[in-house]
Each structure stands twice: as C-alpha cells, then as structure tokens.
Amino acid sequence: MSRSQFAGASVLVAGAGVSGLSAAQALAENGAKVTVTDGNESRLASITEYATALSLTELPPGTDLVVTSPGWRPDTPLLAAAAAEGVEVIGEVELAWRLDQESADGPRAWLVVTGTNGKTTTIGMLEHILRAAGADAVACGNVGLPVVDAVRAGHRVLAVELSSFQLHWSPSVRPTAGALLNIAEDHLDWHGSLDAYAAAKAAVLTGEVAIGNLDDPLVAELLAAAPAPRKIGVTLGEPAPGQFGITGGNLVDRVEQAVLAEAAAIRPAGPPGLADALVAAALARAHGVSAEAVREGLGSFQPIAHRASPVAEVDGVVYIDDSKATNPHAAASSLRAHDRVIWVAGGLLKGASVEDLVAEAAPRLAGVVLIGQDKDVIAAALARHAPEVPVHTVPEGDDEPMVSVVRAASAMARPGDVVLLAPAAASMDMFTDYTHRGRAFAQAVREVHQSPEAG
Numbered sequence: 512m513s514r515s516q517f518a519g520a521s522v523l524v525a526g527a528g529v530s531g532l533s534a535a536q537a538l539a540e541n542g543a544k545v546t547v548t549d550g551n552e553s554r555l556a557s558i559t560e561y562a563t564a565l566s567l568t569e570l571p572p573g574t575d576l577v578v579t580s581p582g583w584r585p586d587t588p589l590l591a592a593a594a595a596e597g598v599e600v601i602g603e604v605e606l607a608w609r610l611d612q613e614s615a616d617g618p619r620a621w622l623v624v625t626g627t628n629g630k631t632t633t634i635g636m637l638e639h640i641l642r643a644a645g646a647d648a649v650a651c652g653n654v655g656l657p658v659v660d661a662v663r664a665g666h667r668v669l670a671v672e673l674s675s676f677q678l679h680w681s682p683s684v685r686p687t688a689g690a691l692l693n694i695a696e697d698h699l700d701w702h703g704s705l706d707a708y709a710a711a712k713a714a715v716l717t718g719e720v721a722i723g724n725l726d727d728p729l730v731a732e733l734l735a736a737a738p739a740p741r742k743i744g745v746t747l748g749e750p751a752p753g754q755f756g757i758t759g760g761n762l763v764d765r766v767e768q769a770v771l772a773e774a775a776a777i778r779p780a781g782p783p784g785l786a787d788a789l790v791a792a793a794l795a796r797a798h799g800v801s802a803e804a805v806r807e808g809l810g811s812f813q814p815i816a817h818r819a820s821p822v823a824e825v826d827g828v829v830y831i832d833d834s835k836a837t838n839p840h841a842a843a844s845s846l847r848a849h850d851r852v853i854w855v856a857g858g859l860l861k862g863a864s865v866e867d868l869v870a871e872a873a874p875r876l877a878g879v880v881l882i883g884q885d886k887d888v889i890a891a892a893l894a895r896h897a898p899e900v901p902v903h904t905v906p907e908g909d910d911e912p913m914v915s916v917v918r919a920a921s922a923m924a925r926p927g928d929v930v931l932l933a934p935a936a937a938s939m940d941m942f943t944d945y946t947h948r949g950r951a952f953a954q955a956v957r958e959v960h961q962s963p964e965a966g
Contacts, residue, residue: 518541518543525583527557527564528554529655535558539561546562546567548566568589570592577601579600579601581676602677603658603659604684606659608683621686622637622670622689623684624672625672627694627697628838629693630653630692633672634650634654635814637670637794638650640792641795643807643808645804647668649664653673671686675698675712676711679714685717686718687797688798689715689716692727692786693730694709695863696708697840709733716738721742722745722793723742723744725746745790750763750765755771762774772810791809818833819833820949822956827928828921833932835945837937838861838863840868843871845931846871846933853877854880854933855880857881857884857885857936858883865888866896869896877923879893879901880902880920880923885936903923912941913951
C-alpha cells in the first residue's frame, strides 16, 4: 500500500461541522497529525480520539495544510494568516479529490452539479438514474453526505452537488462530467461580486465533459469559454445536434439520438424541473447510462420537501411551501407558476437585488407578507414597482412569526389564490435553515386553519 501524501503532515481543520469532522477523521486515517478548531466549544468537546481540539485565534506553528469548512471566507483571520505564511488552504471536497486520486482501487467517476438553483433536485434525479442503471452510486456534497465519506465508503460513482463556496476551496477538482444549471445573484457578500461568484461556479466546467443550460445567457457564455474537451448544451427548446432538449413533448438526446422521457411525466413540473431533468440526463448519458435507465430513474424521482410542496387547501386557497427558494432567482421561478399570489418573503438577501424580481412579479401579486432582516429592502422595491399591492410586515420580536404570517396572508386571500412561501432570501436570521422555516410555515397553516395536509 502506497504512503498517503498526508502522512506525517500537520493539518489544521478549520470548522468542526459535519464536513470538518469527516475531513479530520479521513486525515487521521491517512497518518496526518490533526488539529481541529471551531468557535463552538460544544462541537470541539465531541472530538476525543482522532484529533486535538483547540479554540484558536492564530495559526499553530508548523502547520503544513489547512482544511477549511466551506462557509469560512478567505479573509477570515485564521485563513488569511495561513495564506500570508504560504500555507495551502483547501476544502473537504478538495481533500476528498486528492484522497480519491491516490486510492488503491483507482479514482471514482465524479458527476458534479452546481448552479444558483436546482442543484439538489438535479442531484436527486441523477442518483435515481444511476441506481436505475445498476451503478454503485451515491449523492454527496452539499446535499448532506460529505464527499470524503463517499470516497472512504468506496462508492464507484459520485453524484456531487457543490456550492460556490466548495468550488472556491477545490482548486484541483476536474469532474468526469460537470454541469452548470444557472447563474443569478447570490452569496455576493461572500464572493464580493457577481463575476467572482460566476468564476467559482465555472470551475465545474473544467473536467472531461462540460454541460451547461443554454437558456441562461451567462451559463452559455461560460460553457463556450470552458476548457473541457467536450461540451454539451441543454435547452428547453428544440435542441440542435449535439444538444439535449425537448421536442414533440419528449426529453431527447441529440448527441446519441435517443428519446429519454415524456416531459409531462417529470416532477417537479414546469420549466425549472424540466431543465434539471435534462441536465441530470446529460450527466448520466455522459457516463454511459442507457436511455431506458434515464426514463426509469426520472420516473421514480420525487421532489424534495420544501420545494413547491403543497401544504393545504382551505376555503379555495392553496398554501405552498417553497422555503428552498432562498434567492431572488428561485423565487421568481416559483412565482411564475401561479396567476394570483399572496407572497410570503424575506430573510437574509446576502447582497442580492430584488428589483427585477419584484418588477416581474408585480402583476401576479394580490398581497405580500414580509419577514426577516431584509424585509425593508423588499418593501422598498414593492413601493417602487407594485405600490398598489397591500403589504403586511411582521415585526421583529413576534413570538410566533409564522402564525402571524399565515393569519395576515389568509386575510388577504380569496378563493383561487395561492399563499406562497418563496422567501427569495436565506433563513438563518430567524430559523435554523430553510427546512425549519418550511416546517414552521406548514405547522402555522395547520394551526391557524386546523386543516388537514394537502393530499
């Protein structure tokens, strides 16, 4: 057995979350001397065997490598100090890639997806397709399972969802096939600009096969400039030769001339779901999966919770939880699916603009209920672009904010309306995450109306 490149190295793992702990364990297994730091003392208390746990403000002398949690920005003092001293800083995904490249059973197939929206849906579709084909495949990365754990478990095909943060800290990753779904303003507070954010996302297009959604002009531009030797475009329109698209009501592969699935059978329905399905199919086909397995996998896939999930219908008003619409681009897609909406929005915008979103949505809005830290930003845009739309703002300090939301929205709604939680913002100002926010909304609907869940 060959010696690992990490054997004997002094490695600092910055962040003791799920991916950080997995990285620390993998490093220890490969002979590294591991120190883990985190501002959360309770996280450090769980580390007893494989690493030294310390709350640090300075880089330990003799550190050879830093493995950072993805959310830590490059200007974090500890990471900035490492860079100033010439110590390499990488992420858990980069660590997984390097361990995979030196593994005794050879590198795995990495099928990677990124984009502002639709990543988790696409990865779920891809995992279903790969398993329908009989592949030893697992979804990992930003969906929950750390990539390093998927590598350690020996899975041969990795369906990897990567965020812009993870890609920023993964300079060597070159996917077997990588796909870019879309680009819209998000995480600008972390990256500093849309150009920097897009550049991080474009790193997914540097492997053997690059796949991009041609209906997004910025993605089409990035795909054209990508260094990948093979490029495949997807479109919701009629595909040209060498592309994936929709014709005659079917998803089709014009690379290898195959009909893949009926468009009407795809869930979630609508343009975003169809685009995700086309990208998942293109990734699977690039790996050699049959058209039959694509059809079977897409047919067995069910959308994730909190993505346009019906909660209840009460007195002709439908309540929908799309808490996963955590940025304006996702919220815009959600709003387009309905003719008359009571929109529940607000949270952490992370530097994103809502001007275009509000201007486009204005004709559909029958009312708006605002929550969260950046509610005033959305309120100002509504005043400019939809001044006639009634707006209710839930004040800070409300003990039951979602109950107040549902009561206000219900008072505005009439039969045939949709009350839509599509916040266009992150949730961490008020909730643990978007799933917590979605559950709170659904519970509030049931509490206010004492109604059964929608079937």
